[in-house]
Amino acid sequence: MKKHLHICITIVTAFLSNGFAQQGKIVSADKKYDNYAYIDAIKTYQRVAEKGYKSEDLFKKLGNSFYFNSEFEKAGKWYGELFAMNTEIEPEYYYRYAQCLKAAGDTAKANQMLDLFNQKSKNDKRAKLYEANKNYLEKIKANSGRYTIENAALNSKYSDYGTAIYENKIIFASARDTGNFNQRIHKWTGEHFTNLYQADIDEKFNPGAAKKFKSKINTKFHESTPIFTKDGKTVYFTRNNYINGKKGKDENKITLVKIYKATFENNQWSNITELPFDSNNYSTAHPALSPDEKTLYFASDMPGSMGQSDLYKSTINANGQFGTPENLGPGINTEGKESFPYVTDQNEIYFASDGHPGLGGLDVFVGKLDQNGVTNIQNVGADINSPKDDFAYIIDTKTRRGFFSSNKDGGKGSDDIYQFLERIPLICVQELYGTITDLTTGEVLPNTKLSLYSDNLKIIATTYSDSNGNYTFPVECGTMYFVRAEKEKYYTKEENITIPKENGKTELSIALEKSDCVVTIGDDLGKCFGIKMIYFDLDKSNIRTEAALDLEKILDVLNQYPKMKLDIRSHTDSRATYKYNEALSDRRAKSTIQWLIKNGITPDRLTGKGYGETQLVNKCSDGVPCTEEEHQMNRRSEFIITAL
Known part of the structure; x- marks a missing residue:
């Protein structure tokens, strides 16, 4: 994905003068690079490289300039030159080169680089995840083939990404506004700054014509990734550090990004304020709300982060105040980039990451939210994911329709919005069922108590057989359970069963033996x-x-x-x-x-x-x-x- 403002939270915006003196010199390119003006830096570095100049520093910065713009194949060329000069370099370059090789389709060599990365980075979460999931490609393949996907009709030849649903409309970010005199060009990407746009959608999420989101939310700098409350009266969104006509900068004179809040009053969006945990010295971005709207999830590189950007949450109190941000922890965050959270009413969190094992660039993953944090993280498969950047996934859990963004090959612009229908759920669903009968007569036994236990003997659920002696339990695939059947005048009986690893139903019928025993002293x-x-x-x-x-x-x-x-x-x-x-x-x-x-x-x-x-x-x-x-x-x- 070329727009790293909306991908990595170390995203910055460089507001530079148009002219740079002494083009073609390394010192000039380094100044551009240090100010995140990667497009201009690339031009200068390439001129130097084409004249035969070689250095590790040159190849690192040239590779990084392409890498940070998600042009992985071009970055791979220069990382290849770097490794041709010296293979004893910082471990991070092994990981970046592996990502670039995946984008180029050279998975075998990419895995070789990941093996070396693992050897040199024993404490890196990404290395541990790779080592524990050497068969990650097989798992991704198993999760694929579940979607119908098409390029959304609203896309332009520019960057379009990051969707939200609001009043039967899709709201998204786009760099298509090139006619406004005040609309600046982003030195990081070479495209115009993004604003929010909207388009009507029908019941199948097909979008109509796009038009600008008329609001004071849009400015001459970046706006992206909004999330609206259900009543339509509050919106949280990402913007450059710019409010009330003033631009904020960090200690290095760089403008980062923040999450802002606005409310809908008198038929317009107003009261635009930054959130209390925002800062000039780190970025916060890509807000998402829990279904009850009591928790805000977001991405940040604030102090305490594990990697380049981590996922956080903050409680929203009844009085509208925010709690101290909490890192979602090592179950989900890595030393890489985790970003673009989206939380469903099924306790799922979808997010984009380049730290978990994937196909290259950012991949979309899903995990379960529970009291232990985020568990059971899975790559959603190769329908959504590609060797490029895939991100900003949202889904309606009732219709299983939604949108995601990607710069995968075949798109209309540098980033495109794709609409999808999930035909087959990723989470395996199983139903355990059976009939309780009398062992001797075969007669069905209604009102028999059934208890479901986990493999470590913790009770999960209890039910009673119906008038036909039938019972059911919803269960997880690939898991072993114990089922206990109890009925007066019958011996209690337990059976264990392991549920298959595919969607479906599993039968466990139980026949109970009548208890005619009269206990006496001395009996066993x-x-x-x-x-x-x-x-x-x-x-x-x-x-x-x-x-x-x-x-x-x-x-x-x-x-x-x-x-x-x-x-x-x-x-x-x-x-x-x-x-x-x-x-x-x-x-x-x-x-x-x-x-x-x-x-x-x-x-x-x-x-x-x-x-x-x-x-x-x-x-x-x-x-x-x-x-x-x-x-x-x-x-x-x-x-x-x-x-x-």
Whole structure:
């Protein structure tokens, strides 16, 4: 993407005089480069390079000038010259060169450079992500083929990007206004400064003719990426550090970008103010609102950022004041650029990044927002993403229609807006369903309690079978669950199941056995109530996951019969020495007792002893060859009723 004002938050705007003395000299080009006038710097550097002058500094700055304008293939040419002179340079150039190689289609060499980047940057999040996702291209391929995409009819031959929906209109930034005498040219990109434009859209998000957004929001400098509140009375937007006719600058005399707020009063946008966490010395940009409009998300390179730009959030209090910005953390932010957040009513955050593994330049990613921050980050696929910059993704979650921006090949301008329909959701959706029946008669069992547990035994949901004995649970793909079925006069039963990794439905029907047991002293509670023996791993005394589920059934019975007492008898297989097995089984008995005590059973109701290998249930004594499954039968705990 050529307009780095709207991509990286280190974006600046250089307001320079038209003439530079001594064109063709390195010192002149360096001054332009240092003032972010990359278009002019490129012209000078290229003249010098074409005359045969070579230096690492020249190739770095020439490559960077193209790279910061997202002309990756041109940048790759000069980074290639740099690496031809010296391969022992700063690790960042390995990463930038890899991004350029991806843009040129040389993925194999790009991955070689990323391997070297990983070796030289062990603490860089981008290196760690690459190392952990060597198969990232396969994952991107798996997420592709889900969209119908077309170039939006409103695009011009100039830069058009960054959309928002407002009163059945699309509002976007464009550099198409070239006729205004006061409209300046941005030295970074060589294009005119952007203003906000609008176009009507129909129910399929097809835009009509574009026209300028008539408002005091537009100035002679950059405006972009607005977000409107649902009532249409407030807008947040990105603009150069310029308000009330005054231009602010940082300590290096550079004008950065800020987020501004305006309100709609008396049929016009007014009361334009900067947000309280804005600063002259760092950039804030690309605001997004949470669905409840109580949180503002944005991008910034403020102090404390991990990379070139990070994603942040700030609470919006009832009185309209803003909380202290919070970095969204290392789950989403890298040493690269994270920008253009968009938050949906499904707790998703879409964003653009060149730090997470992608196809080159900025790619669009999506993650889940939860109490742990941002999790399950995925590349949305090669329909949206390309080897160039792809960003500013917004979607209507009901129609699955939306817009994104890109400078991918085949567009009308340097950046174009694309409209899309997401036909297949990225997040895999599964439904777990089944029928509860009587084991003997096959009769359906309505009103059976079903409990869904995670693989670490945390309860997720509870439901009851309907009049036809049917139940359903929404579940996640590729995840293992435990399902417990409970009904009066039937043995409680649990089943585990692993959900497939594709969209669809998974059946788990459960047949329950009637409970005709009358407990008496001396009975084995496990046999009476259909409870499995409590199994242990070889040479271990800790409670296994499936064992804890069975212990919960023991716990339930003890709670139903408050006078019941148990003698817990633990056993081992015949492997290891007699003395060791006796000690191991005793530890297992104590481990089982402690679990029950921890969960509310008083110690006076429990006794226990380890019997080692003295009470084997099969032939597997010392010297007898047995399978692991046969040995497993001997590693057990039993529950003998001693009082009622």
